[in-house]
Amino acid sequence: MNTERIPRSWLMLALGTGGQTASTTALYGLAYLIPAFRTDFGVSLAGAGALVSCPIVGILLGLVGWGVVADRYGERLALGAGLLAAAAAMAGAAFADGIRTLGVLLVLAGAFGSSVNSASGRLVIGWFPPDRRGVAMGVRQASQPLGTALAAAALPPLAQHGGPAAAFGLCAVLCGVTGAATALFAVDPPRPDQPAGARSPAPYRDGAHLWRLHGAAAALCVPQFVVTGFALLFLTGSRGWSAAAAGAVLAAVNLAGAVVRLLAGWWSDAVGSRIRPMRWLAAATALDLVLLAAGAARDSPAGTAALLLASALTVSTNGLHNTAVAEYAGPDWAGRALGVHGTGQHIAIVLVPPLTGALIADRGYPPAFVVAAVCAVLAVALLPSADRASRTAWTGPTAVSRASRAGSSADAPTARR
Known part of the structure; x- marks a missing residue:
């Protein structure tokens, strides 16, 4: 090569x-x-x-x-x-x-x-x-x-x-x-360059900036895995789609989600901020999930459209919050900060499918989508007010x-x- x-x-x-x-x-x-x-x-x-x-x-x-x-x-x-x-x-x-x-x-x-x-x-x-x-x-x-x-x-x-x-x-x-x-x-x-053995101070000592990013990312995992985990069941069970048709459409939507991540990254570069686009995308996700819950409750075609849009929106912020964490943590701490960041998200990944499945089995889809919307709103509230530069x-x-x-x-x- x-x-x-x-x-x-x-x-x-x-x-x-x-x-x-x-x-x-x-x-x-x-x-x-x-x-x-x-x-x-x-x-x-x-x-x-x-x-x-x-x-x-x-x-x-x-x-x-x-x-x-x-x-x-x-x-x-x-x-x-x-x-x-x-x-x-x-x-x-x-x-x-x-x-x-x-x-x-x-x-x-x-x-x-x-x-x-x-x-x-x-x-x-x-x-x-x-x-x-x-x-x-x-x-x-x-x-x-x-x-x-x-x-x-x-x-x-x-x-x-x-x-x-x-x-x-x-x-x-x-x-x-x-x-x-x-x-x-x-x-x-x-x-x-720095003296041998010297390392910058841990970024966690400098306020709650990183913890708020970790919390917001974990909260955003809830709508992401509610949608990705149960979209196929919703389309086949509640909308009467065939498994083949639902699978094909969701595969196309997943590829669209990859494009959305690229566009979100371009947006953050253009405005010089990771947090501002994250806040707007999380708010848009919350609004779309409310529409999805309403559409699911009324058996409306709008609910199907909202589900497909949510499949792309819920993954749109992943690159942004990872970038924000690494940039703020700096070269001495980025690996550990990303490790902590990923740990919080994976805890959510482990918990969301069984808890959501139990909720859907007991109460149906609309309450599950409402919970996902609330978590997206929580992410908006947890996000720091602005980007902060690393000290190193x-x-x-x-x-x-x-x-x-x-x-x-x-x-x-x-x-x-």
């Missing part, structure tokens, strides 16, 4: 996005293997669901630790080691001879693969100037719906012909290839921006105080 003609910032973005896509397919795409789990392993629906949750448990265990590794030893080490170890765990899962062994290996795959959540964001931010970070992180965040789409397209047919082991094999290959590429070609972004600036972006304007494509920026 000739990397000399590729601008370094875009190569880092490609590596980060590739790693995120691979880990999303491997760690979040196992829901598409539920029928295969039940057939091949003879487990109940609850047992199959537990297997699907195993990587999420691993992610919760590994996020902050990988953030520490990225902050202290660099993104290249964290991403390369994490993805390669996740590949080994997935390869082991393909040969697991029991449910317990399989569950342990899937937890390990999640714990190792969570390095991507903590380190790839800071790799991208460290190599892009502030006026391009929104779009760059939008590209990186678009890897999540792309990874989900890849899982939906590839894992079920593989499992049908070769069992779950074939699907795990693909996941291992994806993580292994992206991990090896990262280990070979990734370059850690430059950091500020990233050194790379300014130099990258200057080099780009001068026509340089491969030289690394020089760290400065």
